[in-house]
Amino acid sequence: MVLPTDDSNARRCDVCGESNPPDRALCRGCGAPLSAPDADLPAWLPQAGASGPAEAAALPGWLVPAAPGAPSADTPPAPAWLPQAEAAPGPPAERPSPVIDEPVVDAAPPTPDEPAQPRPEEPAAPPTIDDVIPDWLLGLEEAAPAPAASDAGPGEIPDWLAALSAAEPVKAAETEPEPEPEFEPAPEPEPEPEPEPDPADVVPDWVRELSEMAAARSKPEPPPPAADPPPVEMPDWLEEFVLPGAEADDRPEPPAAPPPDWLTGAFQDEALSDEPAKEPSPPPAEAPPAWLAGALLDEPAGETSTDEEKPPLVKSDVPEWLASASWLDEEKADDALEPAQVKPAEPEPPEPEPAPSLDWLDLIAANEEVEAQKKPAEEPLASLDLDEWLGSFDFGGDDLDLPVSDALAGEDLLGLSGDLLSGEVEDEPDAGADEATAADADEMPEWMRALRQDDAPAPAPAATPRTNGREKPPQITPDPGLLERLEGLRFSEIAGDAGAGEAGTESVGALKNVSGVIQPEIIFEGSTLTVEEPVQEMIVTEEQVRQIELVKRLLAEEAAPPAAGRKPLPVLRWIVALLMLAVAALPLLPTGDVLDTLPLPEGGPGAAAAFEVVEQAARARSTVLVAFEYEPDVAPEMQPLAEAVLAHLAEGEDTVVYAISTHATGPAMAEDVLRRAAPRGRGWKNIGYLPGRATGVNSLVLGGPAHAPSAFASDHLGQPTGLGLNSLADGGIDLIVVIASQAEDVRMWVEQAGAFTGLPVVAVVSERAAPFVQPYAASGQLAGLLGGADDAVAYREMLGGDVEHALAERVSVQMAAAGLAAALIVLGALIFGLLSLREKRGHAR
């Protein structure tokens, strides 16, 4: 067997066994794909299979001295698992489960001091099991019984180890099927393992001492007292190596500081315990790997041996970490670096709670028990076809009968799952667990102690000797109060009856059939929310105050109406108004005589026609209907016209005038004109108000029902007129004079009265209505048209009378004002036109 190289990361080919760099995917020797290194196995172990003594240097540092031909290596660094073992020594762990792939706890890393020696090229043929096991380890096989690799379950022991067990008649104790070897059996180029002395040459002294101790133990000697702990310097698992073949009962008592479960359970043999041989207990949780468990002999760890009995386990070349292991003899722990003498194991201290057992340790422990029962007197590892270094270890007998671990029923690596099961996994009496607990209390890691703190207080550890793992490691018993506490956390327990009543089983929704659902509760009652405790104090920072003020200011600005700019004074309006006032006030001015010099305007053609029509009506003793259709606001303008026409009509001796109006204030205007122009006693009537506008005029023309009151029935004061007229036709109306300030009134009378009756209509209108009434005059629908003061003056002149001075002045003022207005309009148009033109030019530039 080729010792592994120092390069722990090198990948060994499964076909040819050649060591390859870790980054290669194909073997450089045979070209086979390289498998991923087994993380569970130590780095140096997969490389087993390579031949050559030169590979001895590839061994871990702590195994280098044991390598054949390898120089003494410096003290290798302690593996990581060792300090933990020192801190929390556990009880003998259960038999490890037959799982080969269980990771080796803190497998010894390769020493960095060892140079990576290149391996020679491997032959193409795959190596055999013998090739895998180093020679020096094979030498140790003679001193140790066959490993109990076969006892382990299939798959728990490396193939090469299982093959070794099957090859040796002592090894194959059980008829368990051999697991698939990791490496194909190769021809055995290696020589036979050397006899015992040869391992002594290559095996380190301390290992040799262990073997001697194991051999000594294997002798038919009375078992040491159970109370005697094993030597402090020697771990339990190493004791087996030194004392092969020792009776299980001869196993010394567990040391004062028991080793970790994985070690104690694996290497403790029943022979070391005072108790009678027990059934093969499940391998401890912290048992060494199965590959190592198979090689372990059922050798007592030498706990009960005294210093005299036990050869010194620790020599000068013992690794420091191993020598300083607290689970060794305490005395040896103090002399970690010195050749430790095997001291009698001290009485085992009270064992703490059992540590979780590792399967492979349990396996080893179980194997040791079986070996102890058989107790062959063979040299340890004599029949084992192991490497010399491994052969020097006493694995407690040739045939390690590792019972089937009960952990298969559900126990995990730490043995915790078995505790959580409802008692399916029937554990062994708790005595062993208690012993393991007590033994490992000091060696147990912190994290493991924390797991056990929740459990029930460990029973007082009995002062039982260590069994070096032969006993069934204590099981983790659940805390009886844990379940009770968990039950107490249920909602029904917390809520009590109310919770149980309210939180029933849901029948709908996502939580259907779920009990303990918290029902929504009413937070408040009533229809309004009330604040029981109003905020007493509000903390506002300065920044918030500034922000609040800013928001208020912005809101106020938005709500405030826009600031109206100061309106400029209407200077132009005042100027125009003053000018017009001045013109209007000319008659009052001392210079009013100027108006007399102004020629009076001549009337229009309509004025003459109107004069003719009125003249004709006056002569014929006609009945004239005069419609006063203007308001008081234009009375100063309309009254001269109306008075002129009425005066002309009054010249007729029997001319009758009926005044009517469709405006409410018309009768008042008519009354004022009639009072001035109407002759007295002529029976001129003021009919008054005619409602309905066009409809009234139409009814006046057509006449109403016989029994319905007529428009001519009463006057403006409501007094009956006694006319007995119902319509215009009944009244013998000969002429209609419409005195209106608006053209609409004239059109109405023309449309309703003139068109349907054929009566002549004379319109006397204001200056502003004259243009709009002219079409009717031009079309012949109006007999005459008088419009404005001009026509009034002209009408007066046609009458032959003197034009009233006031009327003349009025006309003059109108003429002057018209001239002024025209001048202002033209002047304004010119000025603003030039300004706009100049502005446009300015924009264009």
Next chain:
Amino acid sequence: MMTLSPATADLIAGALGFLFTVALLSYLIGDNPLYRIALHIFIGVSVGYAALVVVYEVLIPRLVEPLRSGDMTAAALAAMPLALFLFLVLKISPKAAPLGNLSTAYLLGVGTAVAVGGALVGTLVPQVQATWLSILPGAQGGFLNNLILIAGVVCTLAYFQFWVRGRSDDGQPRRGPLMRWLAGAGQAFITVALGTAYAGMILSGIAVLSERLTGLYEWITAVIR
């Protein structure tokens, strides 16, 4: 009841007139409370006088008297407008408002009929007939006047026609070329007509203002005397 002499009445009337005239003329300096007071008084007096006129000249002689006369026919004839009046008043209530629709319909129907009939007979036809003038030389009234008259009528009527033919570059509806020319000319005639009306209003106002100033002067003189 105390009666006022004509002189006193004239004096009071003159004074009130003076005050109201000054108040209304104060609008020259802007809207002010004095102007608003005078305006509101004028409106109020006008509405009040109108109301009295309606009551004494319409409701009493044409509604109350027939109903009180005992003449059934007259009363019936008077009741029909009374019923229509009541229906019209019911429009105040949303539930009974449908009953007032009868009165509204009668008023609108009669008014529209009278107006349309009168417009057709009294304005449209005669005016169209009057526009049919001869533009031939030697025509009565002068062919130039006739031409201007016809052109004015046609162009003004064309201005109020919105026949659209296509769109301009900016997407606005656009008239045809002929219509655009005629509408432009009609717009000119309309402008002249409106200007003339505005000038007449000014003259009317001047006449009124002159008369008012003269009346104030005479009243002041009379008061002083």
